[in-house]
Amino acid sequence: MKIDVTTLYGRRAINRWERVSVGDIMERVTWSFPDKEALIAWAGACSDESLKRVTYRQGDRIANQFANALLEQGLKRADRVLFYCANSVEFFLAQIGTIKAGGVIVPVNVMLAPDLLDYIINHVEPSFLVTDTKTYPRAQEIFKRSKIHPLVTIPIGGDAVSGSKSFFEFIESQPDSEPEVEIHGDDIFQIQYTAGTTGMPKGVMHSHIYMYFCGIGWAMSHRGVLLTETDIRTGIFYPIFHIACQGMTFGTLLCGGTAIISRGIDHYSMAEAISKEKITWVFAAPHDFYRICEIIEENPEKYDTTSLKAISYGWGPFRPDYDKRMRKIFEENLLIVGNDGQTECVYDTRMWHHKWYKKYEEKEPAFNYLGVPHPFYATTIMDDSGKICAPGIVGHKVMRSPVMMAGYYKDEEATRHAFRFGWFDGGDAAMYDEEGLIIMVDRYKDIIKCGGANVSSIRVEQILKLHPKVENVAVVGLPHPKWEEAPVAFVVLKEGENTTEKELLSFCRYRLAFYEIPKAIIFIESLPQTVGGKIQKYKLKEEYKNLFI
The missing domain is CATH 3.40.50.980 (Rossmann fold)
Known part of the structure; x- marks a missing residue:
């Protein structure tokens, strides 16, 4: 035990009773509502009946067992553990356990293209891999080439991957007491890779402090008219390898609420x-x-x-x-x-x-x-x-906050560029209205320079989505000999509907300035997008780059 009662700056919280650690979130609620349901598996989001409804006490003990099992395998502080899993209660508890052991979780998008996943593996250099049976086949050849074999398999959709242990096999006989590991609030507990809608993904470094403020912030703004914060029951339907639903889940637990986790x-x-x-x-x-x-x-x-x-x-x-x-x-x-x-x-x-x-x-x-x-x-x-x-x-939307990444892992140049104003610039173009409310204009890379005018692809997309026959749309700028860039709309129609380019252009003429009206409308069956729903416009730009040339 170290006691320091004289230093007033440059201190670090080194004792268990005062630390900020994401791994402590479930344990702290056990002192008020130990038998309350913390996690509920919905629509197949667990491998075992015993995990369909998990209390705070049960969840914390399982996470401790997972932490102790990792330490027994030789995990050291700051070792990276790659998670290649879809949503499940085990996936979430395994992350908590890894954090308790002092490891760094690396939850990756299971829909990543092979080259991006291969890049992440080489970039982050994981010590261990956790996967689930159903998702593993998508990437098994990449893992084999990288000589990374799963340590643990969450057996959803079949048996454990050969040579690995199932989730319960891995933690059986392990003590459910909390491991003795020194953890600090500004330690990095997670590296989460960006969606990779352009170029290679970047590894975003999150500290424990980041996630505490993130979770509390979510809960502050979304408890609604509930009398008590512990009454929050949150539906987690988007992936918890994304920051939004991960932050929501931690925010729910910070309130002593219940997170209902769906497979998808x-x-x-x-x-x-x-x-x-x-x-x-x-x-x-x-x-x-x-x-x-x-x-x-x-x-x-x-x-x-x-x-x-x-x-x-x-x-x-x-x-x-x-x-x-x-x-x-x-x-x-x-x-x-x-x-x-x-x-x-x-x-x-x-x-x-x-x-x-x-x-x-x-x-x-x-x-x-x-x-x-x-x-x-x-x-x-x-x-x-x-x-x-x-x-x-229109300018750059920039921000400062304790909910701020520590940087891009192993990429000082990109980190310096993002903070070049002394604020974080994420690449969004926005403006204030007359009352000081912020309006999103576009991603800077998606603003279309058409004949000297700036066209917001988002604005054109939203107008086209108002048409009753349109299901989805993406607008991109393509090279044009006269306009420099020409806005082109890629339109997905609702099932069973038919329309023409002429009809949609006429619809736009009454709602958009002349320079905002698409120079062409192309009907397609689906838009390329990430699992989080972000449209990969760069793929459309590449495929149709010679449309006007």
Whole structure:
């Protein structure tokens, strides 16, 4: 035991009683509600019946066993453990255990292209691999080439990978006491790789402090009208290898609430989970909520809609007509809030519909309002010289916060560039409106330079999505001999619908400036995208780069 009662700066919390560690989150709730359900496996998100409903005490003990098993295997502080898993209770508890042991978790997107996964493996140099039976075949050849064999398999979808131990085999006979490991709040507990929508992904370094503030921030803004924070019951449907649902899960546990973890996205299953598990809060993309609306409207007697108090969404604006439908289905006071952020710093802004409802109803979805910064964040808009922009002037959205990455792993140049203003610049172009609300304009790389005018691809996309026959759309700038870049819309139609380029262009003429109107519309069956729903526009640009040349 080290006691220091004289140093007033440069200190580090070295004792267990005062430390900030993500691995302690479940243990602390055992002192108030040990037998409360912490994690619920929904739609096949566990390999064993005993893990369908896990209490805080049970979950913490299992995580301790996993930590002790890793230490027995020789894990040292800061060793990287690669997780190649889809959602499951075991996946989450194994991450907690790794953190308790002083390791660094590296949860990777199981839908990554082979070259990107191969790059990550070589970049992060993991000491161990944890996978699940169903996802492992997608990448087994890459792991074999890299000579990385799974240490642990979560046996969902079959038996453990040959030569590895199943989750329960790995932890059996291990003590469920907490390991003695020195951990500090500014230690890195996770390296999470960016989506890789352009170029190779970057390894974002997260500290324990980052995740504490991230989780508390989520809970602050999304508990809705609940009397007690422990009543939060969160639906986790998007992957927990992404920062959004990972932060939501930790935020739920920091409140002493319950996280309902689903294996993946299925809209009928989401509607059923909300009804049967009395979920109070869900995060998803706008189109997910649109579909849930339609499912419940088709069969309203089947679903209990009384529990849901808050929804949060990202990746684009939320249509006002569906806002009204959600409030009719659930309740008039349903908290609907838009969030913006990224792996490096999530989430920094909030757009409450009820607070600016008239403006929201009039302006969205043609304008994507981000609202105002969360109290944990300083967020502003700067020009290329680092000066704050006046309303109506497009600039870089930048931020400062304790919810901030420590840097890009092994990439000092990219880290210096991201912080060149002394603030983090994630590449978003935004502007203030006349009231000081932030409007997302586009990703800087996606702004189209058309004949000297700046065209926001997001704005054109949202206008086209208003057409009743359009399911989804991506707008990109393609080289053009006259316009420099020409906006081109790639349109996915709703099932069973037909339309023409002429009809859609006519629809745009009444809603967009002449320079914003696409120079061509191309109908395709689906858009290339990441598992998180981000459209990979660079693939469209590459495939159609000679359209006008």
